[in-house]
Amino acid sequence: MATHAMEGTHAHVHEGHGHDHAHKETFWTKYIFSQDHKTIAKQFLLTGFTAGFIGILLSAIFRLQLAFPDKSFPFLETILGKWAPEGRLDPNFYMALVTMHGTILVFWLLTGGLSGTFANLLIPLQIGARDMASPFLNMLSFHFFFWGTVVLFASFFVETGPAAAGWTVYPPLSALPQAMPGSGLGMILWIVALVLFVVGVLMGGLNYITTVLNMRTQGMSLFRMPLVVWALFTVAVLGLLSFPPAVAAFILLLFDHSLGTSFYLSDIYIAGQALPQQGGNVLLYLHLFWFLGHPEVYIVLLPALGITSELITAHARKPIFGYRIMVLSILGIAFVSFIVWAHHIFVSGMNPLLGSIFTATTLLVAIPSAMKIFNYIFTLWKGRIHLTTPMLFAIGTVSFFISGGLTGFFLGVAPLDIPLHNTYFVVGHFHLVMGVSAVFAMFGGTYHWFPRLWGRMMNERLGYIHFWLTFIGANLVFFPMYYMGFGGVPRRYYAFTEFSFTSQWQNLNVFITVAALITIAAQFIFIYNFFHSMFWGKPAPRNPWKATTLEWSSPVKHLHGNWPGKLPVVHRWPYDYSKPGAPADFIPQYISDEDIARGVRWWEEDFEPLTVIDRAEPEEGEKQAASPEPKPAPAFSPNAKPEEGSSPS
Amino acid sequence: MWGRALGATASQSRMKLLPYLCGYMERMRWLSVLGLGGTVWAQIGAAAKARATELALEAAEKSAAFDWTGLLWKLVWIETLLIVFLAFRLIQLVVQYTGYDPFARWDRDKVNMRLWMAVGLGGLFLALWSTFKYAPLYLPEAASRHGVLIDGLRNGIISFTYPAFILVHLMLFYMIWRYYNGRVRAAVYQETHHKLEWASLIAISIPVVAIAIAGIYIWSLPVHGQKPEAGQKTVEIEVVAEQFQWRVRYPGADGKLGRYHYTLIGGENVLGLDFTDPKAQDDLLPAAKEIHLPVNALVTIHVRSKDVLHSLFLPHFRTHIYAVPGQKNQVMLVPTITTKEMRRKLGKPDFDYELACNQLCGGAHYNMRMKVVVESWEEYQAWLAQQKPAYQPAQPSTLTQARLSNLNL
Ligand code: HEM
Ligand SMILES: [Cu+2]
Numbered sequence A: 001m002a003t004h005a006m007e008g009t010h011a012h013v014h015e016g017h018g019h020d021h022a023h024k025e026t027f028w029t030k031y032i033f034s035q036d037h038k039t040i041a042k043q044f045l046l047t048g049f050t051a052g053f054i055g056i057l058l059s060a061i062f063r064l065q066l067a068f069p070d071k072s073f074p075f076l077e078t079i080l081g082k083w084a085p086e087g088r089l090d091p092n093f094y095m096a097l098v099t100m101h102g103t104i105l106v107f108w109l110l111t112g113g114l115s116g117t118f119a120n121l122l123i124p125l126q127i128g129a130r131d132m133a134s135p136f137l138n139m140l141s142f143h144f145f146f147w148g149t150v151v152l153f154a155s156f157f158v159e160t161g162p163a164a165a166g167w168t169v170y171p172p173l174s175a176l177p178q179a180m181p182g183s184g185l186g187m188i189l190w191i192v193a194l195v196l197f198v199v200g201v202l203m204g205g206l207n208y209i210t211t212v213l214n215m216r217t218q219g220m221s222l223f224r225m226p227l228v229v230w231a232l233f234t235v236a237v238l239g240l241l242s243f244p245p246a247v248a249a250f251i252l253l254l255f256d257h258s259l260g261t262s263f264y265l266s267d268i269y270i271a272g273q274a275l276p277q278q279g280g281n282v283l284l285y286l287h288l289f290w291f292l293g294h295p296e297v298y299i300v301l302l303p304a305l306g307i308t309s310e311l312i313t314a315h316a317r318k319p320i321f322g323y324r325i326m327v328l329s330i331l332g333i334a335f336v337s338f339i340v341w342a343h344h345i346f347v348s349g350m351n352p353l354l355g356s357i358f359t360a361t362t363l364l365v366a367i368p369s370a371m372k373i374f375n376y377i378f379t380l381w382k383g384r385i386h387l388t389t390p391m392l393f394a395i396g397t398v399s400f401f402i403s404g405g406l407t408g409f410f411l412g413v414a415p416l417d418i419p420l421h422n423t424y425f426v427v428g429h430f431h432l433v434m435g436v437s438a439v440f441a442m443f444g445g446t447y448h449w450f451p452r453l454w455g456r457m458m459n460e461r462l463g464y465i466h467f468w469l470t471f472i473g474a475n476l477v478f479f480p481m482y483y484m485g486f487g488g489v490p491r492r493y494y495a496f497t498e499f500s501f502t503s504q505w506q507n508l509n510v511f512i513t514v515a516a517l518i519t520i521a522a523q524f525i526f527i528y529n530f531f532h533s534m535f536w537g538k539p540a541p542r543n544p545w546k547a548t549t550l551e552w553s554s555p556v557k558h559l560h561g562n563w564p565g566k567l568p569v570v571h572r573w574p575y576d577y578s579k580p581g582a583p584a585d586f587i588p589q590y591i592s593d594e595d596i597a598r599g600v601r602w603w604e605e606d607f608e609p610l611t612v613i614d615r616a617e618p619e620e621g622e623k624q625a626a627s628p629e630p631k632p633a634p635a636f637s638p639n640a641k642p643e644e645g646s647s648p649s
Numbered sequence B: 001m002w003g004r005a006l007g008a009t010a011s012q013s014r015m016k017l018l019p020y021l022c023g024y025m026e027r028m029r030w031l032s033v034l035g036l037g038g039t040v041w042a043q044i045g046a047a048a049k050a051r052a053t054e055l056a057l058e059a060a061e062k063s064a065a066f067d068w069t070g071l072l073w074k075l076v077w078i079e080t081l082l083i084v085f086l087a088f089r090l091i092q093l094v095v096q097y098t099g100y101d102p103f104a105r106w107d108r109d110k111v112n113m114r115l116w117m118a119v120g121l122g123g124l125f126l127a128l129w130s131t132f133k134y135a136p137l138y139l140p141e142a143a144s145r146h147g148v149l150i151d152g153l154r155n156g157i158i159s160f161t162y163p164a165f166i167l168v169h170l171m172l173f174y175m176i177w178r179y180y181n182g183r184v185r186a187a188v189y190q191e192t193h194h195k196l197e198w199a200s201l202i203a204i205s206i207p208v209v210a211i212a213i214a215g216i217y218i219w220s221l222p223v224h225g226q227k228p229e230a231g232q233k234t235v236e237i238e239v240v241a242e243q244f245q246w247r248v249r250y251p252g253a254d255g256k257l258g259r260y261h262y263t264l265i266g267g268e269n270v271l272g273l274d275f276t277d278p279k280a281q282d283d284l285l286p287a288a289k290e291i292h293l294p295v296n297a298l299v300t301i302h303v304r305s306k307d308v309l310h311s312l313f314l315p316h317f318r319t320h321i322y323a324v325p326g327q328k329n330q331v332m333l334v335p336t337i338t339t340k341e342m343r344r345k346l347g348k349p350d351f352d353y354e355l356a357c358n359q360l361c362g363g364a365h366y367n368m369r370m371k372v373v374v375e376s377w378e379e380y381q382a383w384l385a386q387q388k389p390a391y392q393p394a395q396p397s398t399l400t401q402a403r404l405s406n407l408n409l
């Protein structure tokens, strides 16, 4: 497959040379059915951000309900019709909003959008490949994602409303249309959307894995890959192993829902009728779902942390602290994430022995996670920290990861999960540790790689305003939720008015809603900045952040095959920042010691990396990348880090 | 700053303002029309509203009047958005024209560093302060024996995580303050530092191991490990969840709960009890929506669900277990504080223990409440004596009928 794909990209390269792109590219092939990984990255970014933004607007609606349960908002009736009679949100529709909010943000924004964008953009560009292993599969991956999005949003327009059983869609609630309106057609569409989505993720994942393993350029050994590539690669493997069981779970759910099977159903008397299904058990679904569900958390988080690694090193001008430990942590987290799933169902009535085992494994994951945090902080130590917008967001990610991660110690311990399970403590925890922290990484990555995507810079000052409003706002929204958790306030409640231990939190709920509305409003600054910069931003130089990785060596103007001439050859690890004795505070990966000795001035604004790349044993580099069985990367140049002597590939 | 901030770029700044503004207005005339139109509309609206109010007063038929206020508010919103947008563009244009940038001399790194100090340190302080401020609203002391252990574990974990939260953040803020571009002009090339890595590893591993051991030990207590002590009374009850209420069943004189089957549910027999089982015949189904528990007895709660997943959540007792259709779950607890005592302790005469559903079960999930009363053994017995048995002699004859009709065969 790889060989075939490479032939394809070869052809593109030559065309790119000859008549500068002008050949029969129509709107359709260029923007819709593009097989170019950079365009596909943009497609994922725009689709993911659009879906995510709508998802966040949904939270504005249900936050209004939580803060003002007794008030009527006539405009709600205007936009929602029968779901908000007399301006009061319908309880079933409240749940539909929460469900769609969760589904959209976890799956569409932070899985499809985050991995889709940055894996597509960064993997080929950072490992020195002309494109993905299979550009066609890559295109299909986006199209499945896109049609999944369409189906998901279409479910807003069915008579009984979208799925409403929570983003985890536990049966029997989700399997029985008589249990709630959202479990009718909306639920079927939810499953269809998710299956399309997963097919897209899997196609993407296959590509990412194949590309990373087979198509690294000469000299790019595994341990010379940037951490973000490590993270994206690991996440692709995680997805490949964990999404299929979830699809199986969803398909069985669909059978129970529509075909009368009893995988999850048993002994049910509902709506005045005893159902014939016997012998199934919901716990099967809970285990299957969370076998995906927990790795999913890291599918969201690892790319976010990978991005953070790149941002922190580039903007603090310092190598990542403990590169090997960072790689080991990524692999360790990925492995452990498969054996902790049952911490989501400690109180489901599963065998108590499992509770003890999963407490132990869950706490284990704290170790690699904490190592990563410490290493980020030590990377800043003795650095030269440029507080640019991407850097602000990267530090924000670290801060949220601390605030959210530490409370994992409460929820991961089975006995303490008893009072905290399904309370707002959980909502605070997962929003901070994976929601906002990953969103911040995604913002940071967007500010950082925007010049690589659109050839223009985003406005820095708008970026600062956006950052500070969002950072302060998100803390004010989610930190107080811990307090409500200590008060035992259950999540997924339409109103807190019915219990005395919940109704006493009303003032705080108003506060949270106000903070949320301001935070959401601040996102318009980003939207404006994004689109304005896309068309009218300051034109970007080739390497605006003076970073070392390969993506900044290809021309600003996109072309098929990424590099017009030969592929870059890699001579060093990706973090040669502030190296003693070097003439600049960064040495790109494609600069060899001979280049330095020859006096190549790569730090200058108008430096052309291609003058270096084209000299670097071109034919061999191409041949190696193209050969179906790649040779092990050659030994390192004498100047490379000494302990990287052996090539693991 | 604002012009630049709003996206103006230096290269555009040499154009003439007036011609540009005219051209801009030209291109944006639909907006101006909307804006002007909106203003006029608002005026008309205001006048009409005044007139309508007059009329309404005259006719004294307020209910039929058109909602002019609502319309006005909408207009105000649209107008505000338009004005914000136009102001935004105008500032941008002025700055482009004059090239004047009042914030040009601000040092990006210094300003952001100071903001980090203010927001970061202020935020830590705010977090600490508000944690204490809201403490009175947290759940009161655990009212069950195992709950005390859970709270102990919680306090232990807090006493590690809260300092860690603050210290690690302080480390982060220190790095920003000490090493921002401005205080330092060069970074130090440093790939790792083995002692520091080992220290971090140990620093995190110790609490992990300690918490795991404590957690696993306590986990064995509340769910399945409790045994009655010498002389301790034991009580078994059943709590059944359905959309959207709870039902409780108490054993009769025999102290045993009888058999049930979901196909027997129907008519009066809301729990599907099998009255051919003598143990079921004397079971009690209290009519009031209350659970009564004797203090200091070992209570076993059998939990089941008639329809979808629910969860039995007794926050004050630190007790929580799913109600799963088709699966018999159970929890054990020893209530240690009576309702009366808790009221006195909290100084809230209207305090009640509450049972909540804590697993999404449908539209009225938020409203599945039941009051829980903890009382002395004597009071408990007196209350039980007033409850009627579930078995009504009329039922056996309808039993088979119910079974058949329910199965829908
Ligand atoms: C300003 C932004 C946001 C606000 C105000 C917000 C608020 C909320 C609230 C109040 C809930 C309902 C909790 C409940 O009743 O159980 C919720 C649920 C959820 N949110 Fe957010 N959220 C925001 C952003 C995000 C982001 C960025 C993510 C990405 C991970 C996210 C993921 C979720 C998930 C997975 C749920 C659970 C849905 C469910 O219970 O099925 N949210 N959010
Ligand atoms: Cu998990």
Ligand SMILES: [Cu+2]
Binding pocket: B241, B242, B243, B244, B309, B310, B311, B357, B358, B359, B360, B361, B365, B368
């Ligand atoms: Cu319920």
